[in-house]
Amino acid sequence: MDLQALQQVTRSDHLHARHQKALRLYKLGVEYLQRAKQYDWDRLLLRNAARCFASAITHNRAVPEPYLKQAFLFSLVGNTRKSLHYLREAQRLAPDHPELLRLQAYLQQSPTERRTAVSQASLPASSVRRSSLDPQQLAYQRDKLAIELQQVMSKAYRELPSLQPTWAEPVWKGYCRLRDEFDAKYQSLCDLFDRLSTHFDLAAIDRDLQKLEIGLNRFDDVCEHSEQMVSLYQRIQHLEKMFERHVLKQQQGGSPDTQTLLDKYQQVLDEMADELDLFEGSGMSIQQVLPRYENLVALYQRIDAQSSGGTP
Numbered sequence: 001m002d003l004q005a006l007q008q009v010t011r012s013d014h015l016h017a018r019h020q021k022a023l024r025l026y027k028l029g030v031e032y033l034q035r036a037k038q039y040d041w042d043r044l045l046l047r048n049a050a051r052c053f054a055s056a057i058t059h060n061r062a063v064p065e066p067y068l069k070q071a072f073l074f075s076l077v078g079n080t081r082k083s084l085h086y087l088r089e090a091q092r093l094a095p096d097h098p099e100l101l102r103l104q105a106y107l108q109q110s111p112t113e114r115r116t117a118v119s120q121a122s123l124p125a126s127s128v129r130r131s132s133l134d135p136q137q138l139a140y141q142r143d144k145l146a147i148e149l150q151q152v153m154s155k156a157y158r159e160l161p162s163l164q165p166t167w168a169e170p171v172w173k174g175y176c177r178l179r180d181e182f183d184a185k186y187q188s189l190c191d192l193f194d195r196l197s198t199h200f201d202l203a204a205i206d207r208d209l210q211k212l213e214i215g216l217n218r219f220d221d222v223c224e225h226s227e228q229m230v231s232l233y234q235r236i237q238h239l240e241k242m243f244e245r246h247v248l249k250q251q252q253g254g255s256p257d258t259q260t261l262l263d264k265y266q267q268v269l270d271e272m273a274d275e276l277d278l279f280e281g282s283g284m285s286i287q288q289v290l291p292r293y294e295n296l297v298a299l300y301q302r303i304d305a306q307s308s309g310g311t312p
Contacts, residue, residue, distance in 0.1 A: 022060035037063045046073060059089060064090040068099045080107055081186060104284045138199050141217075145192045149208055152185050156215045165225035167233045167288045172226040179223050182216055225284065232275050236292050239265065241300035251308045258307040262300070269297060273295055 029052030036045035050073050056066040071086035082109060090100050159178070166172055193202060193209065246261060272293060280286050 007023075014076065018059045019133060021180050022056040022058075022063070022066070025052045025056040026066050026069075027058065029056065029066070033069065034071075037283065046076070049073065063224040064097050064100065067093070068097065068103065071097075071103055075103065075107060078182065078190065079187065080190065080218055083107060084213065085217050088217075094249075119239050140199050141192065142202070145189065145196060145202075146205060148185075148192075149189055149205060149212070152182070152189065153208060153212050153215075156212060158217075159213055160219045162288070163219065163222050165222055165229055166285050169230050169234070172223070172230045175219075175223045175226055179219060180195070186212065186216060205249075225279075225282070228275075229279060229284070232272065232279075233289050233292070236272065236289065236296055240292065240296050241245065241266070243296065243303060246303055247299060250303065258303060262304055262307070265300065269300060272296075 025259060029049045032045050032049035032052060036042045036049060039045065050070065053066040053069045053073070059069070060066075067086045067090040071083045071090065074080075074083035074086065083103070087107070089104060091096060091104075094100065129200070163175065166175070189209065191207065196202060246258070276286050276290065276293060
């Protein structure tokens, strides 16, 4: 029997199952999104849609539609940076996708143009009559925006460039806290920018905001890759403990269901090897986790040998 061909068929079946699950999650997300629109963009329904699209991406990173839907959701809440992050991923997969081109055109508009596109008729009267605001107060807010933006940019340039994807869960969680901190500051700056853009020429500030976006987008990638790496490391540790318990039961004369374990986890080990190859191919170091994976494979082979009556 060609074991390699059999393994390839098994992995192909598993991959097909993941893609089917991704499709079901995507369709569920679209349903949530349609219902949210019917109820004046209900936030709970939007959150459910976002979770579905995120899970769909996890199960199949090779199709653009879930990325595009996530980009649309973030554009709804005014988070241009996150929207552009997902658009970049969609563009990599389908650069001529009609939905991608529409979203790009919308996000390339100035905040004033985007606000006009939403229609002033939907805005409260108090938000339209801004010309009556105190000019001195507006100037103060403009200066405050410029100062706070420079402070955030300085912190980002000082702290973020040296951060690299990590296998360590505490470090990854620290990254997440730092990302949340920057996201909150960035969103606050964008809100203030939007309020002032109808009163001043803020082209220079807009350019600085775009520079900050680039740095934060790169940090988003570091956080995302770290999450994937930590997840793989934890799964390897979990299987190590499971295999060690199985070996101990075999040595004590127990009768564990060895064949079921061997059949189930052969493809899991193959998938982990594929993930390691992807990380290494992306330029990330796998030296910290590679010995753990090799030990996991050795444990699997030991279980296989013992079940066949061989020498452990």
